[in-house]
Amino acid sequence: MDKSFYTENRNSLYSMLPAGSLLAVFSGTEVIKTNDEYYPFFADRNFVYLTGLTCKEAVLLASKDADGSVNERLYILPPDLIAERWTGVRVKPDEAEAISGVRDIRSTEAFIQDFRKLAWSGNYGIIYLDLYKSDDANRDRAQHEFKHYVHHNLPFLLFGNSDPLFRKLRLYKKPCEIEALRVGEKITGEGILAMMTSSEPGMPEYRYKAKFDKAIHEYAPYIYGFPPIISSGKNNFVIHNYAYDGIAQDGDMILNDVGVMWDFLITDVSRSWPCNGKFSDRQKLLYECALATSDYMFSIVKPGMRMDAVDATIKEYNAQLLVDAGVLDDAANIRKYMWHGGAHHIGFDVHDVVETPEFIAPDMVFCIDVGIYHEEWGIGFRLEDNCLITEDGCENLSAAIPRRIEDIENVMR
Numbered sequence: 001m002d003k004s005f006y007t008e009n010r011n012s013l014y015s016m017l018p019a020g021s022l023l024a025v026f027s028g029t030e031v032i033k034t035n036d037e038y039y040p041f042f043a044d045r046n047f048v049y050l051t052g053l054t055c056k057e058a059v060l061l062a063s064k065d066a067d068g069s070v071n072e073r074l075y076i077l078p079p080d081l082i083a084e085r086w087t088g089v090r091v092k093p094d095e096a097e098a099i100s101g102v103r104d105i106r107s108t109e110a111f112i113q114d115f116r117k118l119a120w121s122g123n124y125g126i127i128y129l130d131l132y133k134s135d136d137a138n139r140d141r142a143q144h145e146f147k148h149y150v151h152h153n154l155p156f157l158l159f160g161n162s163d164p165l166f167r168k169l170r171l172y173k174k175p176c177e178i179e180a181l182r183v184g185e186k187i188t189g190e191g192i193l194a195m196m197t198s199s200e201p202g203m204p205e206y207r208y209k210a211k212f213d214k215a216i217h218e219y220a221p222y223i224y225g226f227p228p229i230i231s232s233g234k235n236n237f238v239i240h241n242y243a244y245d246g247i248a249q250d251g252d253m254i255l256n257d258v259g260v261m262w263d264f265l266i267t268d269v270s271r272s273w274p275c276n277g278k279f280s281d282r283q284k285l286l287y288e289c290a291l292a293t294s295d296y297m298f299s300i301v302k303p304g305m306r307m308d309a310v311d312a313t314i315k316e317y318n319a320q321l322l323v324d325a326g327v328l329d330d331a332a333n334i335r336k337y338m339w340h341g342g343a344h345h346i347g348f349d350v351h352d353v354v355e356t357p358e359f360i361a362p363d364m365v366f367c368i369d370v371g372i373y374h375e376e377w378g379i380g381f382r383l384e385d386n387c388l389i390t391e392d393g394c395e396n397l398s399a400a401i402p403r404r405i406e407d408i409e410n411v412m413r
């Protein structure tokens with residue numbers, strides 16, 4: 001991604017801040033796993049969205065003056081030969097500038113002092129931080145800890161929450177983001193095809209995963225969009241199954257819900273097939289309902305449609321098909337077979353952090369996900385594609401990944 005993307009994102013965010021405000025965005029800190037071992041560091045997505053940098057412990061600090069002018073500074077860890085010998089080279093100021101477009105690059109050692117000077121100047125009444133948590137049990141992140149610091153030491157500053165501002169921006173994808181998604185879809189497809197073409201009864205789930213991993217890691221060292229969900233048979237009834245400990249038995253469906261991250265944009269695609277390469281009558285019956293529902297959605301989704309109608313229509317349409325097929329007694333009971341929502345936005349996060357729109361508009365990208373879980377028949381699967389909203393309709397970004405019974409069976413033959 002070119003630095004102009006990040007510069008534009010920052011300027012859009014700054015334009016939404018009131019005059020006389022401060023903004024700090026943190027990349028985050030490593031999380032301990034055990035003893036002296038840490039989880040692989042994963043930078044805060046809003047920080048990445050503004051800077052393109054993925055280094056730990058960095059901070060973007062912006063100040064917006066009464067006249068509306070903005071000054072921005074980017075704080076990165078200073079050089080440390082011993083630390084870098086152990087855990088890798090740190091980004092240098094000129095590299096940070098080239099990636100992000102921020103001109104004023106400083107050491108993190110200067111951050112607190114600089115921040116206090118700005119606060120004490122009396123020119124700023126409010127500090128904006130991304131204070132979002134998806135669950136009360138979530139650990140405090142760097143910005144939450146900083147909030148405690150400000151609350152105790154600079155109590156005259158008010159807090160603003162930048163989370164809704166980021167959500168407004170991230171709802172609409174820019175052309176370079178859509179291009180990144182297109183590359184990601186291609187790689188995702190290669191991973192899925194590698195599993196489809198090697199599928200056979202008796203194959204352990206972890207070997208399916210190995211096929212997927214091998215295919216996508218031809219492209220980048222860290223390319224997972226999220227932990228791949230790959231399961232078979234009864235394990236498909238666990239919606240987020242990460243165990244990979246089952247063995248596909250003859251007659252089982254394979255379910256996978258996978259995606260890659262390319263230029264920070266994440267794809268999210270589900271494909272399902274019988275491990276033996278031939279749909280049974282019952283599998284065919286249920287799969288055709290899901291496919292017809294998905295096809296219908298791609299034919300009607302367009303700008304101006306209510307966003308909440310997407311999920312509702314997926315359920316209603318699929319319910320009617322299942323009733324017509326004699327599978328479901330009453331469309332009102334669809335929750336028996338459909339267990340999860342059918343439309344979430346994708347982007348820098350797989351469940352993207354966006355403002356929930358009332359109406360669909362161009363440049364939004366969300367999943368159209370039809371899952372059917374028929375426990376009595378032992379058949380559970382989902383069909384999930386990535387839907388880009390265009391000027392007058394929508395485009396299925398993952399359409400090239402086999403999704404029709406005939407295409408799947410041909411690929412597997």
Ligand SMILES: [Mn+2]
Pocket residue numbers: 268344367369384
């Ligand atoms: Mn999804």
